Amino acid sequence: MSAQLSDSRRPLVVGNWKMHGSHAANEQLLEGLKSAGPLPCEVAVCVPFPYLAQAAERLARSAIAWGAQDCSAHEQGAFTGEVSAPMLADFGCRYAIVGHSERRALHGESDQLVADKAKAALAKGITPIVCVGETLAQREAGETESVVKRQLSAVIHTLAHCAGEMVVAYEPVWAIGTGRTATPEQAQAVHALLRAQLAAATPRAAQMKLLYGGSVKPDNAAQLFGQPDIDGGLIGGASLKAADFVAICRAAANH
Numbered sequence: 001m002s003a004q005l006s007d008s009r010r011p012l013v014v015g016n017w018k019m020h021g022s023h024a025a026n027e028q029l030l031e032g033l034k035s036a037g038p039l040p041c042e043v044a045v046c047v048p049f050p051y052l053a054q055a056a057e058r059l060a061r062s063a064i065a066w067g068a069q070d071c072s073a074h075e076q077g078a079f080t081g082e083v084s085a086p087m088l089a090d091f092g093c094r095y096a097i098v099g100h101s102e103r104r105a106l107h108g109e110s111d112q113l114v115a116d117k118a119k120a121a122l123a124k125g126i127t128p129i130v131c132v133g134e135t136l137a138q139r140e141a142g143e144t145e146s147v148v149k150r151q152l153s154a155v156i157h158t159l160a161h162c163a164g165e166m167v168v169a170y171e172p173v174w175a176i177g178t179g180r181t182a183t184p185e186q187a188q189a190v191h192a193l194l195r196a197q198l199a200a201a202t203p204r205a206a207q208m209k210l211l212y213g214g215s216v217k218p219d220n221a222a223q224l225f226g227q228p229d230i231d232g233g234l235i236g237g238a239s240l241k242a243a244d245f246v247a248i249c250r251a252a253a254n255h
């Protein structure tokens with residue numbers, strides 16, 4: 001971390017396990033992460049709901065935080081299948097990913113619903129990791145800026161004076177799980193836009209963590225994390241192998 005970065009800009013690398021794992025496989029993966037020793041960044045894993053308790057137990061007293069991959073916008077009630085922020089907070093959940101492109105695309109989540117989920121998480125002291133990003137068609141149509149600004153704007157307005165408390169993850173949809181990573185310059189350009197948008201809304205913008213996600217691997221992480229407005233990553237596929245995830249975390253020393 002460069003000397004001029006405040007501690008709140010210490011890089012953060014988050015694993016998004018998506019719908020992968022089993023009790024036995026998770027034991028190995030979590031053990032692999034714990035045995036890696038000190039890492040030059042904050043680290044978290046966002047695991048499927050049934051394995052939150054396992055992560056909480058295995059990561060207790062370690063430097064690795066854990067989180068969920070979603071949370072309901074509602075506190076409680078007749079919402080079958082949903083998991084609320086109060087439930088997550090009940091046993092110490094630190095982060096919740098909201099607005100992942102898979103949820104926006106496959107579950108029809110709107111910008112406002114994503115914003116409401118972020119608000120519900122924050123209300124319980126859970127840091128929302130708010131994902132924004134354009135599809136390939138939107139990028140090719142020159143709409144990247146308007147799409148990510150629209151997505152972020154809904155969250156900024158809903159969180160109001162708490163907007164500075166979220167983590168934002170720029171995840172171009174065309175880079176997620178495709179092996180096609182944004183170049184460091186492409187990613188930095190969008191991160192700079194997002195930080196400028198945040199700066200107009202909150203005095204905390206310079207301290208906020210903006211993560212890049214989309215086919216981050218051990219061999220491209222250092223270049224991405226070396227960009228001035230990229231403060232770490234949201235890692236999907238490569239977070240399922242302890243050695244790869246640890247190597248990506250180590251690349252955060254380049255921030």
Ligand code: PEP
Pocket residue numbers: 016018171175176177178179213214215216234235236237238
């Ligand atoms: C993700 O799911 O958030 C992600 C970035 O996936 P991958 O790293 O596999 O592209």
